[in-house]
Amino acid sequence: MEPHEFKLGENGIKAVLPPLEADIMEYMWRVKVSTAGDVYDYMKRLHKDIRRSTVSILMNRLCERGLLARSIERGKGGIRYVYSVTTSREEFERKVVESILDALMSNFKEATYAYISKIKKG
Amino acid sequence: MLLLILLVIQALMLLLSGNWGILAFAISVGVTLLVFAGTFRYGEGRYIEPGDDMDWLVRGMEREAERAGIRAPKLYLLDDYIPNAYSVGNVVVLSLGLFEILSREEILAVVAHEIGHIKNHDGMMFPLIAYGRVFMLLSTVELVLVHATPYFIPASMALLVLYEWSRARFIRLREFRADGLAVTLLDDPMSLKDALEELEYYNDLILKVRRHALPGIEPSIKRREGRIKMEKQYWIPFVFSFPTHPSYSERILNIMAVSQVRNAQVGGRYEG
Secondary structure, rough: OOOOOOOOOOHOOOOOOOHHHHHHHHHHHOOOOOOHHHHHHHHHOOOOOOOOHHHHHHHHHHHHHHHHHEEEEEEEEEEEEEEEEEEOOOHHHHHHHHHHHHHHHHHHHHHHHHHHHHHHHH | HHHHHHHHHHHHHHHOOOOHHHHHHHHHHHHHHHHHHHHHOOOOOEEEEHHHHHHHHHHHHHHHHHHHHOOOEEEEOOOOOOEEEEOOOOOEEHHHHHHHHHHHHHHHHHHHHHHHHHHHHHHHHHHHHHHHHHHHHHHHHHHHHOOOOEEEEEEEHHHHHHHHHHHOOOOOHHHHHHHHHHHHHOOOOOOHHHHHHHHHHHHHHHHHHHHHHHOOOOOOOOOOOOOOOOOOOOOOOOOOOOOHHHHHHHHHHHHHHHHHHHHHHHHOOOOO
């Protein structure tokens, strides 16, 4: 799970995920398992113009990214897809930091060492 | 009818091209039958019966079938997140992706469209036309290979183009007809329009997302570009083709026109 892009101007996981996908992941890490319908209800509170299609596409994109897993559930409301998180937020953040530091170490080794030492001393 | 005539002419040209032509005809028929047999295994295991929990769907479909004057079709759900619906014979298939983006009324509207296809016997006609297309393509190539008379080769190519054009026109008209019938089966005909608008939005958005997507966080997972293509129960050769489906906008306009006419006929019963 290696980020290809880190947006310096963004906060939290929005630095490595597009904003709507980051909002979905924030919710999913909280509830762990959910349906696209429930995520849509949550997202509707944050973005009043969002449509069901947008949520469905983004959740399936998050599945393709490996952050969510999709399975079929036969429940009271009938058969539907349920989505579950594949990794904890902490694990995701750790992997982001590791991959960014790995990239810095391989491209700017001395500067990275120097800066880490400076932080440690400070 | 025109499609059948074209197939018969093509077959006759092969049969009149000597022994090699007869052999080529047998090969074309054989391959077409193999394709036909092969498609019935396609997608096995991905179809789920709705069960008792989806009573609203089964009952709704039965009500629509009764209104259409046909036997209630068998309903299957397809394990596919891409919203899609189709009918084969007397079976309606809905992908699970549909349930993520459409309301119950809109899903029943999509079912009504499929019942429209079944009532018009499209569930049998469309696959037959597709298999006819396989035969036309093969026999055109074979007529070149068996060195048919100079008249047969250009004639066969012209027939192939004509078949493609007729096939596209036939399917487009059938789509409009299925929508027209669906409108008469629904309590709220506008639910079909709403469903098509959402599906159009979905298709536009998924294309945009794939074209302009930022690099993925998981590079090892390659997205399958072909997933957007609507799944069919029968095989379609990927050569030149005329558009077979009307655009969502065309269908929405058609539904609105049919609804207005119907409103006028039933004295505003369907106003909404």
